[in-house]
Amino acid sequence: MTQRLDQQIAFLNEADKLKTVLRATTLCDGSRAENSGEHSWHLTLYALVLADQASEGVDINRVIKMLILHDLVEIDAGDNPIFDDIDLAAMHAAEQIAADRIFGLLPVDLRDDLRSIWEEFEAAQTPDAQFAKSLDRFQPPMQNLASGGGSWTDYNVSQEMIAARVGSKINIGAPNLWVYAKAKIATFFESHANK
């Protein structure tokens, strides 16, 4: 028992580092950058609260598991801001190497279970993964609206860029949330332009 627990705790202690990975998005009050650990918690709460926005057949418990695990690879591979121009193939390669190392700390049965949940999220082909991905894209604009611009201002982003890089993804798993966000974003940019 002790050896198995030592492996489980080694993984959990390594996961602690996700609390030091900073994202482009700030807290709602704009006081500081959000880290990927607290972001992951916030998304699980989004899933609980917005479960009524998932398509029929989505298993919200599996969505929550994906969201708990979804950013762990950032411990090695870092966070890639959505409005940065990045090399997607290089990012995916780095994330696979990170997943090998980080999930590899676990006992083999758990390693395989949790890795497969993360891979399903990454592939974004199942309804559960698509809803999880939509929430991951929906939370940053809600934070930016609350903080008065946030990463949109930092990256000099237009409504068209938000629609292309964020809206298109929210739309796959949670179309109503994109309708909602799009209207709020339009109002925000109008009032911003008039200042």
Added chain:
Amino acid sequence: MTQRLDQQIAFLNEADKLKTVLRATTLCDGSRAENSGEHSWHLTLYALVLADQASEGVDINRVIKMLILHDLVEIDAGDNPIFDDIDLAAMHAAEQIAADRIFGLLPVDLRDDLRSIWEEFEAAQTPDAQFAKSLDRFQPPMQNLASGGGSWTDYNVSQEMIAARVGSKINIGAPNLWVYAKAKIATFFESHANK
């Protein structure tokens, strides 16, 4: 739909404040205090990884939901370090008032659903709640062992105090985890005493 979503987002934006509530425990590297948002995420990962330590009949998905919600009342009521001497009745009263306000931001159906999950956690009478509570008590000693003392040093805590205030609670829902932690803590205090 918009009015319901406005209420859901108002709650999620309010929940963002949990990321600014600081705990007595530090990150594993000792670099800073842990906040209650990232702590809540870490506990959901503990539940995923340590599900094999739950008694038969525990529903790990319900445990995870409790852990997502368990600290939200701290936004108003603050975190109470386990080694502080606090007025428990006053704390529970403050947390009830906080729960009224925070869950009260939600549409009524969600308010009642999520509040009842939180109340079950607080009451600690069901196997799901007891396992969730045990994880909440098990994570801080794991962080303290990793950081080289953490809140034990800050609060000048003895092994006996840890057993009384932490071990007794871990033991209810996850007795094997207390056997494991107790041995690690004894080794830590021995090596610390010899320095």
